[in-house]
Amino acid sequence: MEDKSLTVEELVAQVGGKLLQGDGMTRLCGLNSLRDAEPGEVSFLGNASYLAQLETSRASAVLVAADFSGAAEGKALIGVENPTLAFSKVVEWFGVPDVLPPKGVHPRAMVGEGVEFDATKVSVAAGAFIGDGVQLGDGCVIHSGARIGAGARLGKDCVLHENAVVKQGCVLGNRVVIHSNSVIGSDGFGYQQVEGRHVKIPQKGIVQIDDDVEIGSCTTIDRARFGKTWIQEGTKIDNLVQIAHNCVIGRHCILVSQVGISGSTRLGDYVTMGGQVGVAGHLEIAGRSLILAKSGVTKSVTVPGAYTGFPAKPLMEGRKLLAYPGKVPDLQRRVKALEAKLAELEK
The missing domain is CATH 2.160.10.10 (Hexapeptide repeat proteins)
Known part of the structure; x- marks a missing residue:
């Protein structure tokens, strides 16, 4: 099988990014999500909601936004304009290749x-x-x-x-x-x-x-x-x-x-x-x-x-209408309580 491994520096050139921190000579041999990455793999931070995963991820390199100001110990951080789009190039490189019929x-x-x-x-x-x-x-x-x-x-x-x-x-x-x-x-x-x-x-x-x-x-x-x-x-x-x-x-x-x-x-x-x-x-x-x-x-x-x-x-109107069925049990209890009070008054 073809060896597709490359260094962080080579990956920086491939995605048109800038090395923000880390060792440019670290060798990468695959890709994965932040949660599942292992040493030697590259991942990306495409959404701020995954910031906590960046800190705990075992990835060796991570693509982040060019203006990212945080740090991640032991990882190479590569700044790019759009981490999600840039990671598509990484997927093309490491992912399963397309199998096309010959010309x-x-x-x-x-x-x-x-x-x-x-x-x-x-x-x-x-x-x-x-x-x-x-x-x-x-x-x-x-x-x-x-x-x-x-x-x-x-x-x-x-x-x-x-x-x-x-x-x-x-x-x-x-x-x-x-x-x-x-x-x-x-x-x-x-x-x-x-x-x-x-x-x-x-x-x-x-x-x-x-x-x-x-x-x-x-x-x-x-x-x-x-x-x-x-x-x-x-x-x-x-x-x-x-x-x-x-x-x-x-x-x-x-x-x-x-x-x-x-x-x-x-x-x-x-x-x-x-x-x-x-x-x-x-x-x-x-x-x-x-x-x-x-x-x-x-x-x-x-x-x-x-x-x-x-x-x-x-x-907004639709959300209110969707919320109404959830209120029915409480309304039912309140109606029964009012009916009981009314029955007492009518005695």
Whole structure:
């Protein structure tokens, strides 16, 4: 196995930091959290709430903010502008490396007719499926088991991980990443009840995903009934998220695991939704809104801000409503006491 150890001085150069204290010749061979680090490992202080752990940590080196004025006995402290981001470089260095298929198209990949790509500038693994008329931009990486339906278009440097599916006609911009087992372009959930039976409404639109979107594992984004379901630039979507047909998700949104968004709802830019948020259909959510975990949005959000509860309310109002059930036992006791006093007075 390759020796990736390096000295503190070498790490300082790698992260563009400054050695605030400690021995620059200390050798580092791995990384860990402050709580779990052992001698020879590097960690980081990304949040002041972990300051106590810095004092007790056994790490040999710690990335801290450039203006950090504290001390930590026996440790090298490396000042950087943003410890969390700088530590990402350390993770890249010491972490498990990505395993990518080699450049070219593997002989056991299935490639349809009329596919447009430069085979010397893409990586298509064994078992990948590329349908007729697909367009792949330079730098695309298609892992084993991934499937691209007929007529789909992928821009440059897209990555489809194992068993990811981009169905027919869907369009991806540049640098889109789709993790394992996610499906882009499955049929929207549309039915009309006729004479007691559910009649399927054809779903013949597409999904368009713009540049720099990343989608976690086991997420589903349904194709539009007509037109497009649209995920705009820079949005990040966690695992196990469901986005229904004809939704529009604005730029640079964050959707955390188990968010469910019903059909034709539109999110503005920079909307954040916590885990298990549910959103009804045909609503509009104002840009820069924050919907806290497990909230249920039943009406459009017209004013940016933080919202919580079911139905979702502005944060302070929602917190008060959430607190009321906890007061019920005390209120019940007080009511019983008042009823007893009233009964005495009526005698």
